[in-house]
Amino acid sequence: MKERIGAVIFLVVVTLVSLVIIYGREKAKREVGGNLHQAKFYQKDLGGIVTCELCPNRCVLSDGQIGTCRARINIKGELYSLVYGKIASMHVDPIEKKPFFHVLPGTNAFSIATAGCNLQCKFCQNWQISQFFPWETQSIYMTPQEVVDSAVKSGANSIAYTYSEPTIFIEYIMDIAKLAHERGLKNVVVSAGFINEEPLRELLKYVDAMKIDFKGFSEKFYEKMTNGHLEPVLKTMKIIKESGVWLEIVNLVVPTENDSDEEIKGLINWVKENLGDSVPLHFTRFHPDYMIQNLPPTPLETMQKARDMALSAGLKYVYTGNVGDSDSESTYCPISKEKVIERKGFFVLSNDLKSGMCSDGEKIPGVWQ
Numbered sequence: 001m002k003e004r005i006g007a008v009i010f011l012v013v014v015t016l017v018s019l020v021i022i023y024g025r026e027k028a029k030r031e032v033g034g035n036l037h038q039a040k041f042y043q044k045d046l047g048g049i050v051t052c053e054l055c056p057n058r059c060v061l062s063d064g065q066i067g068t069c070r071a072r073i074n075i076k077g078e079l080y081s082l083v084y085g086k087i088a089s090m091h092v093d094p095i096e097k098k099p100f101f102h103v104l105p106g107t108n109a110f111s112i113a114t115a116g117c118n119l120q121c122k123f124c125q126n127w128q129i130s131q132f133f134p135w136e137t138q139s140i141y142m143t144p145q146e147v148v149d150s151a152v153k154s155g156a157n158s159i160a161y162t163y164s165e166p167t168i169f170i171e172y173i174m175d176i177a178k179l180a181h182e183r184g185l186k187n188v189v190v191s192a193g194f195i196n197e198e199p200l201r202e203l204l205k206y207v208d209a210m211k212i213d214f215k216g217f218s219e220k221f222y223e224k225m226t227n228g229h230l231e232p233v234l235k236t237m238k239i240i241k242e243s244g245v246w247l248e249i250v251n252l253v254v255p256t257e258n259d260s261d262e263e264i265k266g267l268i269n270w271v272k273e274n275l276g277d278s279v280p281l282h283f284t285r286f287h288p289d290y291m292i293q294n295l296p297p298t299p300l301e302t303m304q305k306a307r308d309m310a311l312s313a314g315l316k317y318v319y320t321g322n323v324g325d326s327d328s329e330s331t332y333c334p335i336s337k338e339k340v341i342e343r344k345g346f347f348v349l350s351n352d353l354k355s356g357m358c359s360d361g362e363k364i365p366g367v368w369q
C-alpha cells in the first residue's frame, strides 16, 4: 500500500514538474512572439539541439529550452535573444556611478539594462532584474535608434550598458553602439567579464571602455558566491587590455568571504603583472543585499588597507567606493602627487586635466574626449 502511495506521489510530482517546464517554454515562445531576434554565437548540433557559445556556461539547449541567463532560447534549432530591445531599467547617471573614473569625468551616461544574467551572485545589487525572466520585469521595447535618440536628447555623452549583465544582450549592444558612434556618443560596458573569447573580441570592436566587476581572487569564491569561475574573467581582462579598449576594475570587498590579505594581494599582483600599473582598480564597500543579509558592511579599515596595499605595490590609480572619503575617490598625478581630479561620491568637484594631461605634462591614461 505504502509503495503504491509513493508511486502515485512520484507520478504527480513528475507530472507537475513537466507541466511547469512546458508552461515555461510555451510562455517563453509566446513572449518572443513578434520580437524574434536571432542570436549570434552558437553552434547547431544534431536533433535541433544548440550550444550557446556566448559565455563559459555553454548551455546545451533543446527546442524550447532557455539558457541559464534567462535571455536566450532555442526555437526549432535556432537560438534567439529573449531580451533584445526589452529595457528593464533606464536612467541617466553620472559616469562616476558605474564607476568609470578615467572616462569623460563629470559627464552623464545614458544607462540601460535588460533582464537576465549569466551569473547568480548572492550579493547582487540588481537582482530584481538580473535574476528574472524578461516577462517577469516591467520592460519597455525600444529599437536601437530610439535608444540613441533618447540618449542624445538626455544630453548624455555616452551610453552605458549596465546594471544586470550586458554581455547577455550583446546583439542589442552592437546594434545600438554602431548608431551611437555615428552620433558622437561613447559606448561603455559594465560587465562581470564572464564571456567567451570570440564574442568578447567582437564586442570590443564597438565599445570604448569596459568596467569589469571582479568578484574575488579565488575559484572557491566564484563558485560559492556567483556560480561562475575565476579563470575566464582573468582572461577577459587580459583581452580587453590587449585590445586597447579602456579597462577599469572594481572589486567588491565582502567581509570574511573575499577580504583576506592573500586574496586582495593576489588580485593586486595579478593586475600589476598582467595588466600593468595604470589600470584603475576600485575597491568597493559591501552592504548587505539580496541573499547576503547576514554580513555587516565592510569595515572602513579593510577598505583603506586594500587601497594602501595596492598603492604600496605600485598601482597608480587606486580608489575606494561607497566609503564617502573624497581623498580616496580622487585622482592624483603619479609624478607630482597633486590631486588632479577631485571627487565626492559620484560627483566631480574639480578637474585640472587638459585632454588628460596634468599641468606638469604627465599624461593620465583614460578616455578624456
Ligand code: SF4
Pocket (backbone or CB within 6 Å): 052, 053, 054, 055, 056, 057, 058, 059, 066, 067, 068, 069, 070, 071, 072, 117, 118, 168
Ligand atoms: S549566454 Fe546564457 S544561454 Fe548562452 S551559454 Fe551563457 S548562460 Fe547559457
